[in-house]
Amino acid sequence: MRAREESKWWIELACNAVLVLAVAFALYPILWVVTLALSPGEAPQRGVIPVPVAPSLEHFDAVVLARGDDGSLVFIRQMMNSLVIALTTATTAILIATPAAFAMSRFRFVGKGSTTLALLATQMFPGVAAAIPLYLILDAVGLIDTLTGLILVYATSAVPFAIFQLRGAFDGIPVDLEEAAMVDGATRFEAFVRVVLPAARPALAVTALFAFMTAWNEFILAATFLSREEVFTLPVVLQRFVGEHHAHWGRFAAGAIVVSVPVMALFYWLQRHLVSGLTAGGVKG
Amino acid sequence: MVIRCVLVAAVATLTLRDVRKQFGETHVLRGIDLDVEDGELVVLVGSSGCGKSTLLRTIAGLEIPTSGEVSIGDRDVTKLAPRDRDVAMVFQSYALYPHLRVRDNLSFGLKLKKTDAAIIDARVKEVSQMLGLEALLDRFPRELSGGQRQRVAMGRAIARRPSLFLFDEPLSNLDAALRAEVRVEIKRLHAELAATMVYVTHDQVEAMTLADRLVILNDGKLEQQGPPLELYDHPDSKFVATFMGSPAMNIFPATATDSSLRADGFTLPYEGPARGDVLIGLRPQDLVADEEGPITLTVDVMEAMGFEAYAHGRVGTLPFVARLDGQTRGITRGDAIRFSLPAARLHVFDRQTERAIR
């Protein structure tokens, strides 16, 4: 009895030690970024333990309140660009992928196999591989250097991805549930809206979050298709801080933190939707 | 409360006429005719894959028959959507809505019909009292035990007061003790609601104890129907004979003459109409231990359960099972036991058609 309790105590300590190490390992670079962002001037001294000397918000000030050539708050504008693009991409992906994924999960139709293959193919290549053809297409339709163009580009990869995610989720929702709803008096559409969608909520949340984050963080395509400051997204802006001629590491770090905050907030807010096993208990004993 | 429910509950008959269902080239239902009377509890049994669920789903409207006609009351519902049929179904998996509390699971159907909130409340209360769900109304399905989920599934069906209840193996996910309990409860509910019910199971005991009428399905066709004991005592075919009862009836090839039935290893006196090559059936439970009996069983395995015992072994070269008194002691492998069989308990079947010869 005693021996077992002691061994438990040891195991617990070991587990905690490992966890603390892992967390420290993951947090160390982030601490550095915070330190850089809070240290005034251009070259903070580099110690082993990153602690800002004489912390100041001067970099944040310079980044967030930056003014463009016309004197407007250009960073705020660029942040709105990023938000609009990421939100629209996520919404588009969910709106298109939900019915598509449901159809692929539940119905048999002509060309289902080849559709699946085609969708899979779009996921096999990195988006960058299509950068040049996409550029030519956007150019042809006059959407280079526009938010709409970038949203369309992001949607082309977000939609198939979302279809795969959601199809898996719908496959995991027993058909019995819809059938029960239909016997209970629902039309097929009502069964979908009132039973399937709520049961798929965690998957919808995760998929939307992924689409949002991918669009929010994407750099290469954004840098390729956007050349005017007013339409830049945040990753492009960040990159400019450490350009060829001058490296504003402090601003870069401050900007990086500002870029991360919305994603962290979103994660936090979606947490309650991320509880897995929402269908638990619906079927079987 | 319960009385009012009985009075309001719509009741109806169910009629199936030559219902056929085919999935691609697979014929699952091969022409089913069935009449269920108002307030009757019909139990459908049959081996796995014989089309029981398909038949039930066809009645519910979840499958459209390839041909044939389904009527509920005097309405032809063959082409109607499930929601327009006024039936309720209890699924084997229960299919509770995982995101809704018990209360909302119970009222789901009523809300879809835009029923008045006061009426919904009253029904939920009534049903939860009937099934002892009052304390669980605010829980989610995942917070319930298997037996509780089963109750909610039944409650959800009852709350809607449909004209017809359909059950697809509703107890198969429960353990034996709970199954026995819920079985009695279903019987009680049937009496209280006076509702028409079609109940699918492959559990012998459920079938025997619940059914007003038992319907045996074999390979997409009705094999035989009638009161459970009648099917047990007078099976029309070898299939029904071996399907009903456990352990299954012993079947032997035999030769019938004017006065006797001669099988491998024994001869029985016989005065029936059969002649020539036949199959004879002897239920393990019908055999009587008898020092002078014509049937000699060489024991391989004894199964003693206290209230009864079964001796497994061989008669002649064929396997054979016989029931013994539960308190039988001292029989071991290799022993020989002799049995006789009351003439009235003997079943004779045509060897080709496997139909009963009486």
Ligand SMILES: Nc1ncnc2c1ncn2[C@@H]1O[C@H](COP(=O)(O)OP(=O)(O)OP(=O)(O)O)[C@@H](O)[C@H]1O
């Ligand atoms: N949608 C379908 N497509 C093709 N075949 C099907 C379909 N549904 C059922 N079947 C076939 O029909 C036959 C009968 O199935 P059904 O589910 O009615 O059997 P069951 O009697 O309920 O069996 P069990 O006792 O195992 O539940 C099976 O052979 C099954 O494979």
Ligand SMILES: [Mg+2]
């Ligand atoms: Mg079945």
